[in-house]
Amino acid sequence: MKSLDGAATVVDHGGSLGRARALFPHAPQPFVDLSTGINPHSYPFFDLPATALSRLPEAARVRELAEVAASVYGAPSAANVVATPGTQILLPRVASLASPGKALVLGPTYAEHHRAAAIAGHAVTEVDVFEVLAGADLAIIVNPNNPDGRIIERKKLLDLAGKLRAKGGLLVVDEAFMDVGPHAESLAGDVEQGGIVVLRSFGKFFGLAGLRLGFALADALTVEQLEAQFGPWAVAGPALEYGIRALADSGWRAEMRCRLAEDAARLDALFGRFGVSVAGGTTLFRYIGLADAAGLFSALGERGILLRHFSGRPHVLRAGLPGPDEEWQRLESALADWAQQRDDNTKEVKQ
Amino acid sequence: MKSLDGAATVVDHGGSLGRARALFPHAPQPFVDLSTGINPHSYPFFDLPATALSRLPEAARVRELAEVAASVYGAPSAANVVATPGTQILLPRVASLASPGKALVLGPTYAEHHRAAAIAGHAVTEVDVFEVLAGADLAIIVNPNNPDGRIIERKKLLDLAGKLRAKGGLLVVDEAFMDVGPHAESLAGDVEQGGIVVLRSFGKFFGLAGLRLGFALADALTVEQLEAQFGPWAVAGPALEYGIRALADSGWRAEMRCRLAEDAARLDALFGRFGVSVAGGTTLFRYIGLADAAGLFSALGERGILLRHFSGRPHVLRAGLPGPDEEWQRLESALADWAQQRDDNTKEVKQ
Numbered sequence: 001m002k003s004l005d006g007a008a009t010v011v012d013h014g015g016s017l018g019r020a021r022a023l024f025p026h027a028p029q030p031f032v033d034l035s036t037g038i039n040p041h042s043y044p045f046f047d048l049p050a051t052a053l054s055r056l057p058e059a060a061r062v063r064e065l066a067e068v069a070a071s072v073y074g075a076p077s078a079a080n081v082v083a084t085p086g087t088q089i090l091l092p093r094v095a096s097l098a099s100p101g102k103a104l105v106l107g108p109t110y111a112e113h114h115r116a117a118a119i120a121g122h123a124v125t126e127v128d129v130f131e132v133l134a135g136a137d138l139a140i141i142v143n144p145n146n147p148d149g150r151i152i153e154r155k156k157l158l159d160l161a162g163k164l165r166a167k168g169g170l171l172v173v174d175e176a177f178m179d180v181g182p183h184a185e186s187l188a189g190d191v192e193q194g195g196i197v198v199l200r201s202f203g204k205f206f207g208l209a210g211l212r213l214g215f216a217l218a219d220a221l222t223v224e225q226l227e228a229q230f231g232p233w234a235v236a237g238p239a240l241e242y243g244i245r246a247l248a249d250s251g252w253r254a255e256m257r258c259r260l261a262e263d264a265a266r267l268d269a270l271f272g273r274f275g276v277s278v279a280g281g282t283t284l285f286r287y288i289g290l291a292d293a294a295g296l297f298s299a300l301g302e303r304g305i306l307l308r309h310f311s312g313r314p315h316v317l318r319a320g321l322p323g324p325d326e327e328w329q330r331l332e333s334a335l336a337d338w339a340q341q342r343d344d345n346t347k348e349v350k351q
Numbered sequence: 352m353k354s355l356d357g358a359a360t361v362v363d364h365g366g367s368l369g370r371a372r373a374l375f376p377h378a379p380q381p382f383v384d385l386s387t388g389i390n391p392h393s394y395p396f397f398d399l400p401a402t403a404l405s406r407l408p409e410a411a412r413v414r415e416l417a418e419v420a421a422s423v424y425g426a427p428s429a430a431n432v433v434a435t436p437g438t439q440i441l442l443p444r445v446a447s448l449a450s451p452g453k454a455l456v457l458g459p460t461y462a463e464h465h466r467a468a469a470i471a472g473h474a475v476t477e478v479d480v481f482e483v484l485a486g487a488d489l490a491i492i493v494n495p496n497n498p499d500g501r502i503i504e505r506k507k508l509l510d511l512a513g514k515l516r517a518k519g520g521l522l523v524v525d526e527a528f529m530d531v532g533p534h535a536e537s538l539a540g541d542v543e544q545g546g547i548v549v550l551r552s553f554g555k556f557f558g559l560a561g562l563r564l565g566f567a568l569a570d571a572l573t574v575e576q577l578e579a580q581f582g583p584w585a586v587a588g589p590a591l592e593y594g595i596r597a598l599a600d601s602g603w604r605a606e607m608r609c610r611l612a613e614d615a616a617r618l619d620a621l622f623g624r625f626g627v628s629v630a631g632g633t634t635l636f637r638y639i640g641l642a643d644a645a646g647l648f649s650a651l652g653e654r655g656i657l658l659r660h661f662s663g664r665p666h667v668l669r670a671g672l673p674g675p676d677e678e679w680q681r682l683e684s685a686l687a688d689w690a691q692q693r694d695d696n697t698k699e700v701k702q
Contacts, residue, residue, distance in 0.1 A: 072597070085563065089582060210407065210587060
């Protein structure tokens with residue numbers, strides 16, 4: 001853990017097997033990693049042309065990517081899209097579009113927004129009432145929210161954006177999980193109004209988080225400002241090639257949305273069988289509220305099943321989707337063990 | 352061409368086949384692209400583990416990369432290394448380490464330094480006398496220089512760094528081509544003194560420019576500041592895997608340095624046979640001064656051979672190394688055609 005000059009501390013994240021091994025050194029491996037919201041069913045791998053590795057990415061290919069992204073995400077045009085190596089790297093640059101001032105993040109949510117706004121020089125506060133955001137110079141909302149799946153309606157967002165714009169403020173909507181809907185609440189089509197930046201993530205829905213590909217959608221002038229910060233060749237050849245092919249694959253996207261919805265329902269049912277109720281989420285991750293969430297996290301972790309816990313919030317967990325059948329079976333048997341032990345303990349107390 | 356608020360204009364670069372096709376629509380294809388300084392002999396491709404694409408990059412793997420980079424580049428330790436998706440994306444962040452002030456770039460050199468310093472808020476001037484740099488808040492030197500190969504001695508650089516440091520200034524040394532030497536003039540080992548940032552490029556020497564991997568070497572505190580800007584997962588899985596393997600391959604690196612030296616000598620001899628003299632460069636590119644450089648550029652371009660020309664500098668060219676034999680042959684025959692035409696024209700004038 002490193003501390004930053006006048007900024008937030010580096011935060012814990014899901015998705016690290018190194019951290020998992022340190023936490024649960026005696027767990028059976030490989031881990032079943034449900035600590036992220038990354039789709040376990042990756043877009044099918046394909047052979048890349050050698051030039052994707054050897055040559056500098058071509059500007060024409062970057063334009064193609066921006067065009068398909070604009071079309072799929074619903075942005076007015078490719079001029080409203082900047083592609084970058086992941087959305088993560090965008091956060092401080094987007095936060096820097098607003099002069100240092102008062103940043104409000106609708107929480108609880110993805111912790112990196114707080115950190116990024118702080119290193120961009122803002123005084124950052126997490127708030128839990130939507131209406132308060134109107135008092136910000138920079139307002140940040142994750143929609144649908146991570147980890148609880150909370151959805152803010154587009155109408156309310158546009159109203160907020162209008163208020164912020166009127167005083168030179170900026171609304172950032174992180175739509176990292178909007179690929180699984182509800183699309184009607186996306187602001188992608190509204191960015192040309194100005195004062196709005198929408199973030200979209202490629203790696204989560206397509207299960208290709210290692211490629212590093214993300215997008216900011218904004219008015220064309222803001223897109224130019226962001227492009228200037230990243231320079232030419234920001235997106236690597238492999239990310240360009242996968243991005244263009246996968247985004248354009250509307251059949252895969254539609255089927256995957258169905259499959260994820262089925263998997264999410266199956267996961268809810270599985271948790272439910274053991275008395276764990278799912279309180280929200282998206283179809284890429286489920287949000288669990290449980291008095292003994294910490295106990296469940298540890299019990300599953302010791303059996304090699306990683307959920308996401310949140311420091312300072314001992315009663316909630318997030319669970320991504322298992323992939324292959326074996327992962328479902330391991331989760332089921334770990335839950336059964338945990339429930340058995342819980343029930344035994346309850347009996348002991350009663351005796 | 353887009354113009355940026357108060358900053359330089361987006362600059363032309365080598366390495367774009369799209370631009371080549373627009374310039375020389377009737378040229379035989381594929382183009383022999385000698386417009387960059389990227390090694391045509393890429394590090395051998397290998398199969399990536401699926402997780403390099405599907406999973407978020409692991410922090411432990413990023414540390415491994417920083418360790419091997421520190422060792423190969425000669426930085427004091429991994430704490431002096433930040434890995435990023437290309438050096439390009441580092442430039443505005445590094446320029447922003449110095450408060451907006453007077454930036455001096457030792458020119459003529461790679462144009463992106465000027466642009467990046469400008470968007471970081473500096474008043475940027477290109478100077479051609481080394482000693483003038485001591486008057487800067489931010490001084491930028493490419494060493495060895497692109498395109499002419501000019502080398503500034505480490506002793507002089509350290510002296511300059513000391514002067515800048517004494518007044519809170521920063522020296523940036525872009526060692527993008529230092530893989531091919533002269534290593535003794537590298538400041539990689541000196542960065543812990545503070546006030547020095549050294550940039551190293553992975554893609555050029557290893558011929559993997561599409562992967563996007565670059566490094567900044569600096570004192571540990573500055574490395575932390577830069578890491579905070581890029582966040583976790585800045586480097587994609589494929590770049591991590593190639594970076595670790597290729598940098599650690601000392602045999603390949605040593606052999607490649609020899610091979611490039613031989614190729615560069617062969618290229619000089621080839622140009623020399625047609626009366627084109629090479630005035631400098633590195634073994635990854637050669638620097639040509641020629642009264643009719645513009646004519647040579649066009650004549651080769653029409654034959655599908657791309658050199659790098661520089662706007663506003665009609666008497667110089669840069670030539671990268673051909674790769675396969677066929678490329679050498681095409682260059683030779685294009686040069687022969689050009690020389691023949693030149694000699695015919697000379698005769699006509701004399702008649």
